[in-house]
Amino acid sequence: MDKVxxxxxxxxxxxxxVVKVLQNNADQWVKKCGAEIEIKKALERSQEMVRQVALxxxxxxxxxxxxxxxxxxxxxxxxxxGIEPARTFIIEALKRGKSxxxxxxxxxxEHGEELFAAAEExxxxxxxxxxxxxxxxxxxxxxxxxxxxNIKKIMGIVNGTTNYILxxxxxxxxxxxxxxxxxxxxxxxxxxxxxxxxxxxxxRKIAILAxxxxxxxxxxxxxxxxGITKITAEDIAHAAELGYVIKLLxxxxxxxxxxxxxxxxxxxxxxxxxxxxNDAFNAVYVHGDAVGETMFYGRGAGQLPTAxxxxxxxxxxxxxxxxxxxxRLLCTCYDNKKIKDFGDVVSKYYLRMNVIDKPGVLxxxxxxxxxxxxxxxxxxxxxxxxxxxxxxxxxxxxVKESDIQDALKVIREMSITIRIDNLIRVEGS
Amino acid sequence: MDKVxxxxxxxxxxxxxVVKVLQNNADQWVKKCGAEIEIKKALERSQEMVRQVALxxxxxxxxxxxxxxxxxxxxxxxxxxGIEPARTFIIEALKRGKSxxxxxxxxxxEHGEELFAAAEExxxxxxxxxxxxxxxxxxxxxxxxxxxxNIKKIMGIVNGTTNYILxxxxxxxxxxxxxxxxxxxxxxxxxxxxxxxxxxxxxRKIAILAxxxxxxxxxxxxxxxxGITKITAEDIAHAAELGYVIKLLxxxxxxxxxxxxxxxxxxxxxxxxxxxxNDAFNAVYVHGDAVGETMFYGRGAGQLPTAxxxxxxxxxxxxxxxxxxxxRLLCTCYDNKKIKDFGDVVSKYYLRMNVIDKPGVLxxxxxxxxxxxxxxxxxxxxxxxxxxxxxxxxxxxxVKESDIQDALKVIREMSITIRIDNLIRVEGS
Numbered sequence: 001m002d003k004v005x006x007x008x009x010x011x012x013x014x015x016x017x018v019v020k021v022l023q024n025n026a027d028q029w030v031k032k033c034g035a036e037i038e039i040k041k042a043l044e045r046s047q048e049m050v051r052q053v054a055l056x057x058x059x060x061x062x063x064x065x066x067x068x069x070x071x072x073x074x075x076x077x078x079x080x081x082g083i084e085p086a087r088t089f090i091i092e093a094l095k096r097g098k099s100x101x102x103x104x105x106x107x108x109x110e111h112g113e114e115l116f117a118a119a120e121e122x123x124x125x126x127x128x129x130x131x132x133x134x135x136x137x138x139x140x141x142x143x144x145x146x147x148x149x150n151i152k153k154i155m156g157i158v159n160g161t162t163n164y165i166l167x168x169x170x171x172x173x174x175x176x177x178x179x180x181x182x183x184x185x186x187x188x189x190x191x192x193x194x195x196x197x198x199x200x201x202x203x204r205k206i207a208i209l210a211x212x213x214x215x216x217x218x219x220x221x222x223x224x225x226x227g228i229t230k231i232t233a234e235d236i237a238h239a240a241e242l243g244y245v246i247k248l249l250x251x252x253x254x255x256x257x258x259x260x261x262x263x264x265x266x267x268x269x270x271x272x273x274x275x276x277x278n279d280a281f282n283a284v285y286v287h288g289d290a291v292g293e294t295m296f297y298g299r300g301a302g303q304l305p306t307a308x309x310x311x312x313x314x315x316x317x318x319x320x321x322x323x324x325x326x327x328r329l330l331c332t333c334y335d336n337k338k339i340k341d342f343g344d345v346v347s348k349y350y351l352r353m354n355v356i357d358k359p360g361v362l363x364x365x366x367x368x369x370x371x372x373x374x375x376x377x378x379x380x381x382x383x384x385x386x387x388x389x390x391x392x393x394x395x396x397x398x399v400k401e402s403d404i405q406d407a408l409k410v411i412r413e414m415s416i417t418i419r420i421d422n423l424i425r426v427e428g429s
Numbered sequence: 430m431d432k433v434x435x436x437x438x439x440x441x442x443x444x445x446x447v448v449k450v451l452q453n454n455a456d457q458w459v460k461k462c463g464a465e466i467e468i469k470k471a472l473e474r475s476q477e478m479v480r481q482v483a484l485x486x487x488x489x490x491x492x493x494x495x496x497x498x499x500x501x502x503x504x505x506x507x508x509x510x511g512i513e514p515a516r517t518f519i520i521e522a523l524k525r526g527k528s529x530x531x532x533x534x535x536x537x538x539e540h541g542e543e544l545f546a547a548a549e550e551x552x553x554x555x556x557x558x559x560x561x562x563x564x565x566x567x568x569x570x571x572x573x574x575x576x577x578x579n580i581k582k583i584m585g586i587v588n589g590t591t592n593y594i595l596x597x598x599x600x601x602x603x604x605x606x607x608x609x610x611x612x613x614x615x616x617x618x619x620x621x622x623x624x625x626x627x628x629x630x631x632x633r634k635i636a637i638l639a640x641x642x643x644x645x646x647x648x649x650x651x652x653x654x655x656g657i658t659k660i661t662a663e664d665i666a667h668a669a670e671l672g673y674v675i676k677l678l679x680x681x682x683x684x685x686x687x688x689x690x691x692x693x694x695x696x697x698x699x700x701x702x703x704x705x706x707n708d709a710f711n712a713v714y715v716h717g718d719a720v721g722e723t724m725f726y727g728r729g730a731g732q733l734p735t736a737x738x739x740x741x742x743x744x745x746x747x748x749x750x751x752x753x754x755x756x757r758l759l760c761t762c763y764d765n766k767k768i769k770d771f772g773d774v775v776s777k778y779y780l781r782m783n784v785i786d787k788p789g790v791l792x793x794x795x796x797x798x799x800x801x802x803x804x805x806x807x808x809x810x811x812x813x814x815x816x817x818x819x820x821x822x823x824x825x826x827x828v829k830e831s832d833i834q835d836a837l838k839v840i841r842e843m844s845i846t847i848r849i850d851n852l853i854r855v856e857g858s
Binding site: 021024028129146147148294298305307332334 | 446450453454457460461462558564565566569570573574575576577578579644702705710717718719720721722723724725726727728731733734736737738739740741743744745748749752753754757758761763
């Protein structure tokens with residue numbers, strides 16, 4: 001095969017990036033995979049988008065049939081995003097024996113099983129490196145480079161928008177609202193930032209990583225998700241005083257054959273490798289039984305970083321086509337481990353609350369915690385916000401989620417409690 | 430193929446680790462590569478070493494012929510280290526159609542071309558992930574995940590011993606000698622630490638990374654090497670004041686179709702991702718034209734991290750054997766770029782010197798620099814070490830190596846110069 005013909009579905013930001021990288025480094029492909037890579041078709045309805053790329057006459061089309069029915073096209077590059085029509089296109093392509101590269105985390109986190117079944121059936125390749133952490137190699141790393149390991153834990157900063165916001169809150173003392181506004185101005189946050197700031201985007205990514213790490217299909221719906229909208233400048237300042245930074249983490253770990261999978265803000269010790277991942281950068285920290293601690297750092301989004309991952313996958317698939325070994329690396333979900341109930345998850349906690357400032361208050365609260373098996377690592381009384389009130393900041397030892405929630409139910413009802421400001425997990429220590 | 434038979438050459442630290450990982454996670458291999466992986470032979474002369482692993486009767490042998498002549502053995506795992514007999518064993522194995530995994534940086538950095546020629550000839554696999562940065566996936570990352578990129582630059586902390594020493598000098602204010610003694614006590618440094626502290630170990634690793642990144646055979650002999658023995662506690666303290674940490678970096682970059690490849694200590698800005706890589710950890714920072722900045726972090730040495738990389742390679746090769754596509758990923762040195770003369774390398778510099786403290790001294794020195802095209806970013810006069818002397822710390826703008834060396838030749842001969850204490854490059858800013 002002298003040429004591998006590909007079709008790009010969608011000429012949005014990522015699609016344009018893929019075209020750019022394929023064209024810019026075109027002199028390399030024969031050397032890298034034994035064949036030229038040529039874009040035979042690009043599916044795009046918008047003439048505006050088509051005009052923004054330098055594709056030869058007749059390549060752009062709004063007719064899917066021209067692509068799916070073309071036997072020359074061996075690789076479909078799905079960069080449309082969203083569930084439909086991406087899902088239908090990918091399944092049709094796989095069924096016709098075409099291999100697929102996708103950057104679509106929504107789809108992989110919800111319909112991965114169905115897509116892999118289609119790929120396995122036709123012995124084609126389905127690669128999706130760009131779906132998690134943009135340009136950072138993490139899916140190939142887990143499936144191949146770290147394959148010798150039983151993975152113990154993954155903690156990822158996998159959403160650049162929220163990491164930018166938290167970095168600005170931390171470094172410039174901004175409020176959440178001010179940092180979000182700045183992120184919007186810079187194009188890091190969308191007009192409707194829900195998907196990012198509520199953690200849904202990170203949840204899709206950690207579901208995909210959990211599926212690979214623990215060989216068990218984990219879906220978006222399995223992930224416990226909390227966003228960063230309740231994090232205040234005060235929390236960040238208190239955390240800093242205590243030697244921590246606050247990050248939005250996607251976390252998955254195996255414990256007694258059960259999988260934990262969750263997204264929430266967390267206090268991370270300043271000396272932890274993830275603590276120094278700032279601005280819109282992403283990083284995935286992986287702990288394996290043989291390799292120990294590793295971390296993979298880079299740009300988790302953006303046109304060219306994402307295209308780097310997509311084109312890397314195209315090259316791998318092209319090599320497989322050349323060597324007649326498509327389907328060499330398929331679904332690795334050969335186990336079926338249970339997802340742990342969230343109430344059973346064990347963490348350390350940071351708790352910030354306001355209480356009436358009178359003798360015996362701390363003793364009462366400590367006693368409620370003690371009754372629920374919550375032991376305290378440190379208690380700091382902070383500046384009072386009014387004369388008769390005191391702010392308490394508590395760091396607990398490891399405790400079961402359901403136990404601390406039960407304790408907080410009691411504390412919330414106590415007459416000395418003015419309010420519970422925030423409860424944030426402590427990770428990586 | 431239900432079973433892939435392998436032979437381990439050498440039951441030293443790494444060999445024992447490979448046996449451990451292959452045995453501990455044995456239930457996984459069928460799921461991960463479609464076949465069991467069984468150690469059929471282990472080459473080891475020392476009965477003491479043999480007793481330290483749990484291999485069945487008859488597996489250990491001191492007879493290479495029993496291995497090379499066994500047609501069942503498909504993969505040879507070379508963890509002997511050193512050039513001979515490793516080189517001969519690997520070439521014989523490849524010629525007989527056996528695939529090879531090696532952790533041997535000395536061999537890859539000096540004889541890579543010859544080994545790859547043998548692998549290509551017989552269409553077998555030659556994998557060597559463990560030869561650089563231990564457990565950190567970097568070779569597969571460069572060859573596959575980042576294949577879409579033109580790599581611009583790699584900077585690596587690829588020697589754990591020197592990173593431990595520099596971390597202790599930096600954090601505890603130790604002298605080089607004291608930190609080295611501590612590293613020896615902890616087993617991080619060998620009795621004869623030359624290979625590490627003079628940068629030779631790092632040079633082999635950066636030669637291998639340069640070969641892959643720039644598709645050009647770069648050998649150990651091509652690397653300009655400076656070690657860390659001249660770094661003093663004063664340099665580290667001055668660097669910290671200026672916002673830098675000192676790291677031993679392996680650096681390779683492409684500039685005008687020429688390859689720079691060098692190992693030397695460098696001042697790295699504290700906010701650079703490499704600045705936070707401490708103790709015996711390694712990290713490789715890679716800048717690609719599409720992906721932008723990335724970094725890969727983990728344990729660069731040690732029994733199990735290294736075994737993680739070796740066994741990861743074994744699994745890849747076993748998959749290739751199952752799919753009949755051995756040789757799928759071979760030598761990527763398809764270019765033949767020139768190695769840049771070291772005198773043409775451009776850097777910023779930190780210079781610390783002692784001068785006689787009298788009016789006009791700074792003007793004289795600045796004038797020499799100016800005559801040689803060296804422009805100064807900052808000049809700081811530090812505490813005098815005797816009343817009539819002053820310590821000057823200078824940071825330059827970018828300047829050609831040969832120009833600053835010429836300037837220093839003149840300055841060294843000036844009557845106002847007492848001594849030039851240190852000249853260290855500044856990188857990553």
